[in-house]
Amino acid sequence: MLEPAEVERIKALMEWEAGRDAPPEGFPTLPDMPAARYTSPEYYALEQEHIFRKSWLFAGHLDEIPEPGCYMRWHNAGDPIVIVHGMDGVVRAFYNTCRHRGAPVVTEDRGKSSRLMCGYHNWTYKTDGTLVGVPERQDFPPDFDMSCRGLLPVRCDMFGKVIFVNFDPDAPSLLDWLGPIAREWDEFAFDRIRLAARHSFELNCNWKVAMEANMEVYHVPFIHPTTVAPLVDSKRNLNTMYPGGHARMIAPPPRQTDREHVRAIDSPPEWQQIETVGELGRSCTQSYTLFPNWVSPLSNYFVPPLVFWPTSLTTTRLELVTMALDWGDGPAPDLWTVPEDSQPNGRQMSPIILEDTQFGEAIQQSMQSAAFRSVPLSYQEARIYSFHQACDRMIGIDNVPEELRIEQVIGEDWVWPNDPRTRQMLEERQAAE
Ligand code: FES
Ligand SMILES: [Fe+2]
Missing domain, CATH: 2.102.10.10 (Rieske [2Fe-2S] iron-sulphur domain)
Structure with missing residues (x-):
């Protein structure tokens, strides 16, 4: 549960983000990431050995x-x-x-x-x-x-009712792994939510290519002009990085949209709301990356994780899961898929997911061409960089060949509970008064 003061701070920071004309003071310049992180069999083997064998x-x-x-x-x-x-x-x-x-x-x-x-x-x-x-x-x-x-x-x-596994006998406990997220997730009633839908799809791209489409809002106005963009004001998006490579984005709807009104249209009344969800979960879009491969927008209606499983260097199994509190006698809600007779499991990905996955295969092919040298990321895409930092740390920085490694430029000063933006915002306010 977020404290009221924390809710107010987040709301103020979202407004402040929209007013910036440059990245926040002191935010590190993110060096280009080597292209081969997406294409090298060697890096893939390291991910398998160290990330997927040691993470929850x-x-x-x-x-x-x-x-x-x-x-x-x-x-x-x-x-x-x-x-x-x-x-x-x-x-x-x-x-x-x-x-x-x-x-x-x-x-x-x-x-x-x-x-x-x-x-x-x-x-x-x-x-x-x-x-x-x-x-x-x-x-x-x-x-x-x-x-x-x-x-x-x-x-x-x-x-709660969600099962996690870890192949590493020496891993920290799941609660330690979740860190501050465990407390923030209290309000989403993981101990009461039911499984409503779970389907998987095969994608022809590296798992990070697929997942990173869901780790920034930069793409929202361009990829999702009619689906997500009316709900998410990407200019007022606030990213927060947590220890361990986890992260959160939170953004209010554009000023002309009333989020609760939109939700009420989306969600038939028999889908029982998670009544403990607070103001931000009701009024904003928020999404958590749980390292290494879970991305979930959480709201008062759903806990619907997208989970990305590498099946080879260039293929991914995408699981689309919907969990919700209750839905009476009606059909179980499924946020991510729609009925489709010709699909192997009788479901097709929803329009939003089709938008997010549409370029995966072509991106992967293009990434394997000589023209793909490196990846420059903006401040708005910092969740991706921070995730890559955590990948290298999980592998062991010395185990990552130098030409594949990224610099650990996002320091603890930018990781929860630290947030230099708060001070910058307050100083600017004082200066304006
Ligand atoms: S009883 Fe399991 S392999 Fe023989
Ligand atoms: Fe998207």
């Missing part, structure tokens, strides 16, 4: 495994795993790899069982991973220790 990753919603014994397969980040709602009520994740000869223990995408049994030789595990059954046990040595042959765990934690 969105895995799903408790509604997908609602009861004890329910399980789901998950393989969005390489190694196949299974997420299990234990008979004891605890949600856990395991590598979906039998400790006997490596067969997958679970072979359906979803299921329910009080035991997990590998189909190859029927080794059987409890939902907490313990190995409890080995047929023809007498043929293994007498001292064969079943207790050390349980399913191997993957870190798994929940933020």
